[in-house]
Amino acid sequence: MTSRLQTVVLTGMSGAGKSVAMQAFEDFGFFCVDNLPPALIPRLLDMAEHASGRLAKMAFGCDLRGGELFEPLLQTLKAIRERKDAEVQLVFLDADDATLVRRYKESRRRHPLAQGARLLESIQEERVALAAVRQAADAVIDTSQLTANQLKQELGRRFVERVMRLPVHVMSFGFKYGVPLDADMVLDVRFLPNPHYIDGLRPYTGEDVPVYQYVMQWPATQEFLKKTEDMLDFLIPEYQREGKSHLVVGIGCTGGKHRSVAIAKHIANHLAQAADVELTHRDFRREG
Structure with missing residues (x-):
C-alpha cells in the first residue's frame, strides 16, 4: 500500500447530530456505513484493502442503538490502531442536556434508551454509559450551538485535506x-x-x-x-x-x-x- 486508509468512527449522544455528520462525510467522498456493530469494522477495512478500486476514506457510525453489539467499540479500535493499513480517528458528538431535550421534542422521536423513563433520565443514562468512549475520543465536538451546516463545515475543516469547492x-x-x-x-x-x-x-x-x-x-x-x-x-x-x-x-x-x-x-x-x-x-x- 502507498497510503493508509483514512477511517473515522463516529459516535456520541443520540440527538447530537450523527445523521447530519454521516451525510457530511458522504459529501466529502467517504464510504459511509451507519449503525454498524464495531466488530464488523475490521472486516470492512479488509474488503476495502482488497477492492479493485481501493477506497481511500471510510466513515462508520456506531452508537448505543446496537445494544450489546456496541460494547466492543474501544477494544475494536485498539485492534484497528495496530494495523499498518488504516489511520483511525474516534469522533464523539455531544450536546448539553437542554439541547438534546429540545431536539427530541422537536423531532418527536423516541430516545433509544427510553423504556418508560422520562426523556431527561434517558439522556443522562446514555451520558453515563458513554463516558468511557467520550474520554477515549480523538475529537469531541459539542454541537449545542451549531446548525447542521456549521457542523458540516467543522467536520470539513478537521477531516478534509483540501478546501471543498462547490x-x-x-x-x-x-x-x-x-x-x-x-x-x-x-x-x-x-x-x-x-x-x-x-x-x-x-x-x-x-x-x-x-x-x-x-x-x-x-x-x-x-x-x-x-x-x-x-x-x-x-x-x-x-x-x-x-x-x-x-x-x-x-x-x-x-x-x-x-x-x-x-x-x-x-x-x-x-x-x-x-x-x-x-x-x-x-x-x-x-x-x-
Missing part, C-alpha cells in the same frame, strides 16, 4: 426543448444576435471558433457576462456558507446550439477558478 454544473439548452428540470438558476440569452440566421455559421455550434467569436463580439454580450459573472462570484461563496451541495446553472437560447453554448462555455471557464465545474450542452447536437 460543484457547479453549467448546462446550455434550447428553450424549444424545455427548461432543465434540475436547474437552480436559468439565464435566457435569446436577446443576443442569433448565428442561426448567418448561412456560414448555421452548421456550427457555440463550441466552434467562428460562432463563439460571433457571439462574443457584441457589447451586450460583454456587459451580460460581466454582470452574470459578478453575480455568480457573489453567490457561490454564499451558497457554500449555507450548505448548498451543488448548483446547476442553465443557460438557454432558442435551439441550444449557438448562443447558449458559447455563453455557457465562457461562464464555465470563469467559474473554474472558484468551483468544481462541469459543462454540458444538452441540445447542441439536435437537428432542426
Whole structure:
C-alpha cells in the first residue's frame, strides 16, 4: 500500500447530530456505513484493502442503538490502531442536556434508551454509559450551538485535506426543448444576435471558433457576462456558507446550439477558478 486508509468512527449522544455528520462525510467522498456493530469494522477495512478500486476514506457510525453489539467499540479500535493499513480517528458528538431535550421534542422521536423513563433520565443514562468512549475520543465536538451546516463545515475543516469547492454544473439548452428540470438558476440569452440566421455559421455550434467569436463580439454580450459573472462570484461563496451541495446553472437560447453554448462555455471557464465545474450542452447536437 502507498497510503493508509483514512477511517473515522463516529459516535456520541443520540440527538447530537450523527445523521447530519454521516451525510457530511458522504459529501466529502467517504464510504459511509451507519449503525454498524464495531466488530464488523475490521472486516470492512479488509474488503476495502482488497477492492479493485481501493477506497481511500471510510466513515462508520456506531452508537448505543446496537445494544450489546456496541460494547466492543474501544477494544475494536485498539485492534484497528495496530494495523499498518488504516489511520483511525474516534469522533464523539455531544450536546448539553437542554439541547438534546429540545431536539427530541422537536423531532418527536423516541430516545433509544427510553423504556418508560422520562426523556431527561434517558439522556443522562446514555451520558453515563458513554463516558468511557467520550474520554477515549480523538475529537469531541459539542454541537449545542451549531446548525447542521456549521457542523458540516467543522467536520470539513478537521477531516478534509483540501478546501471543498462547490460543484457547479453549467448546462446550455434550447428553450424549444424545455427548461432543465434540475436547474437552480436559468439565464435566457435569446436577446443576443442569433448565428442561426448567418448561412456560414448555421452548421456550427457555440463550441466552434467562428460562432463563439460571433457571439462574443457584441457589447451586450460583454456587459451580460460581466454582470452574470459578478453575480455568480457573489453567490457561490454564499451558497457554500449555507450548505448548498451543488448548483446547476442553465443557460438557454432558442435551439441550444449557438448562443447558449458559447455563453455557457465562457461562464464555465470563469467559474473554474472558484468551483468544481462541469459543462454540458444538452441540445447542441439536435437537428432542426
